[in-house]
Amino acid sequence: MAARERLVVIGNGMAGCRAVQEVLKRDPGRYEIAILGAEPRVNYDRIMLSPVLAGEKAFADIVLNDEAWYRDNGIALHAGRRVEAIDREARTVRAEGGLEVGYDRLILATGSDPVRLPLPGADLPGVVTFRDLDDVEAMIEASAKPGAKAVVIGGGLLGIEAAYGLARRGMAATVVHLMDVLMERQLDASAGFLLAQAMAERGVETVLEAQSDEILGAEGRVAGLRLKDGRVLPCDLLVMAVGIRPNLSLAKACGLATGRGVVVDDAMRTSDPAIYAVGECVEHRGQCYGLVAPIWEMCRTLADALTGADAAWEGAVLSTRLKVSGVDVFSAGKFAGGSGCEDIVFRDAGRSVYKRIVLEDGKLAGAVLFGDVADGGWYFDLMRSGAKVADLRETLVFGQAVTEGLRGLDPSAAVAAMADEAEVCGCNGVCKGTIVSAIAGQGLNTLETVRAHTKASASCGSCTPLVEKILKATLGDAFQFQTGPKPVCGCTAKGHDEVRRRIVAEGLKSMPAVMQALEWTTPDGCPSCRPALNYYLLCAWPGDYRDDKQSRFVNERVHANIQKDGTYSVVPRMWGGLTSAAELRAIADVVEKFAIPTVKVTGGQRIDLLGVKKDDLPAVWADLNRAGMVSGHAYAKGLRTVKTCVGSEWCRFGTQDSTGLGVRLEKFMWGSWTPAKVKLGVSGCPRNCAEATCKDIGVICVDSGYEIHVGGAAGLHIKGTELLTKVATEEEAIWTICAVTQLYREQGWYLERIYKWMDRVGLDAIRAEACDPDRRRVLYDRFAYSQRFSRIDPWAERVAGRDSGEFNPLTRRMEFTPMSKEPA
């Protein structure tokens, strides 16, 4: 066998070892390989030093290639041997201790050195960089001192990860950054702001636009950092994380072409054809790289070149992820936009989510994501593929699932990979396996039949998309997604929008008229469509349509909430959450008089009386009415509560009379029927004690007026509201809220909460109607007209005798006479 070519690698870091791995993968026997490294260790994942510093990983967890790897692959490892010179004529490298190794091909993977700022005091003990395990060990040691403080110079990726790690170790950490935005090379100002906030929550202070002047010492150790503006930040540890510089000394000394890094061509070859370079020491097409993904690409290209394949690398689009627990940041490409670029921005204040997608020439040019980075990889793929994304424009910012889901593509292969025991429907405890076997065993092929047979998605419905995906995965093409609008129910093929439109357009004013005109396929509908039609008719013809109580779900028919044992709960209204001694006394008396077993304070600032017998309801209501209390409609698809804080009347932070506004809103809006329940909240200041930003409609009072928020939820789904508009006066706030409510009343599908309606029609569409003064006026007037027939206490009506049959047995003749004797 002919002698193998000798491949020598200078640098036992990530790039050097990865390049060797790639070569071995392609042609394991081709080279006799030697690796020389300056660090006296095996190869480890430098990227993961941050989690090691933070105590989230141990060194053993981040070792990439242990000694066995070198041995098994016949690689000679010379660890702790710094290479001193390269002799290109003789093709040898000379290392510390007189070691000389000959090569046929040489790879430079010398990496980079951390930049040390030439500040006075930079050589004091306690001043470190953040580059290798020795640095990390020094930092961990410093953090062991109780009450120790750290200053990190540099608010880039590395500096932030260092500061976070030190804070996790118990140090008070401060990041000092020259620029006005953290990670300005990866983030725009909005995301940088959120990052500074998130870091503050994790115990890391940020000082921006701060120029370091001098490192101060005391007793021969670092004691603080003085800034140019004179401020002094005391510290026991100072970390310089201001960047890296490619390590060029060997390349320069042997006369290779260098710029900022060792210059290579597209096949990773230096100016000497026998010498290659990869990693952070490289300059390729004028660009240096410090991130792992492009370096892996370089290694693959280099391995191709070394094993005789065609190799050409054209450079990389960069993406970044920050490794700070709970702070999700992703950035790639031209994240900050620029001329000729178009931005799509999405914000969710409640979740601290910020997304910015940059388009250029109809292609994705960059993205910065904060708080929700699940789609980072997808955006990155779109960027690299250079695909035209004009068609996806509307949904792009919402991510892959939404975008592809809407287009009927297979949204995720993850469904196929789900275990059979994985729970799909939490309400009914249905696992994937149950659904799959029901589909197969009973020949089911629609969502409705799966729902009926397994109960999956039959309760809250939030797992419906998942059930559909399982159907799709199980049946393939045999499963047809519902096309066209979703039918109201099994009695018709028509969707909610069409039904609502035709009720108005054709003047249909009764349920039989609707069922006739719209060709219902059942005689008198079903429990799904009847309540919906009853509401649509009530909303379309206020004062004209007579409510059909037989089409009401029991709670709305009886004006109380049915409980599991057939008793009911009673919730009197407490306007804006206010009550009084007289009301409380009346409630106490009712509880004793009717032996009501449970009295509970609700989340909506009211009192719930549980376990009332149906026949007692009118008498309970009569007593409550006498104390001035009316129905709280806690059972209604309608206005429920208006939760308030005490506002400017009592609170030292209150900016407006939030309680008063809440009471006014509730007194005007109570009794209104809506597609689904509506809860309001009014907070007197942005501290938001009334939790207005998870209500259907919320008001945040500020000094200069009232912010109107819509579309929150805190039930099946958790969702923060979105800001609709800001108005200056209480009157305008009421007009706007009533206009939004009326728009929702007229457009919402039955049982569709405001946030879902908003998702469907879009916040902009709502804003165009409810914030334009003329349109707002028209909507408000329609709401006010409808309220003329709604602000009537249903309890008082029933106390006066309405629907008496509802609360009395048909007869009591059989109550005490045994109907039969049990068979002997």
Next chain:
Amino acid sequence: MNAFVKDPTLWTDVGAVTDIPVRGARRIPTPQGDIAVFRTGDGRVFALKDACPHKGGPLSQGIVHGHAVACPLHNWSIDLSTGEPLGADRGKGCTPVIPLRVEDGRLLVGSV
């Protein structure tokens, strides 16, 4: 099967058909629990024990549709003529049927 379905020996007048709302129900307390009497959209009347075979929910409080009622607790649909659950819940128990006849617009409930 159960005492209710044996040939009744006693018929009790419990009220007029018109005392029950169309597409509605009323209940009759008895020592063995409530009876639910239903009147459907096409004018027929039915009586069942007022308890869903699922969790005992009061069927008299449900929405009457066709010849069925939807239990107010978990929305099972029960066939008014047989007391059996419809659709996917078919075969999961049965609510006893109560003998009922109409004479001159009066409702008569039968018992043994």
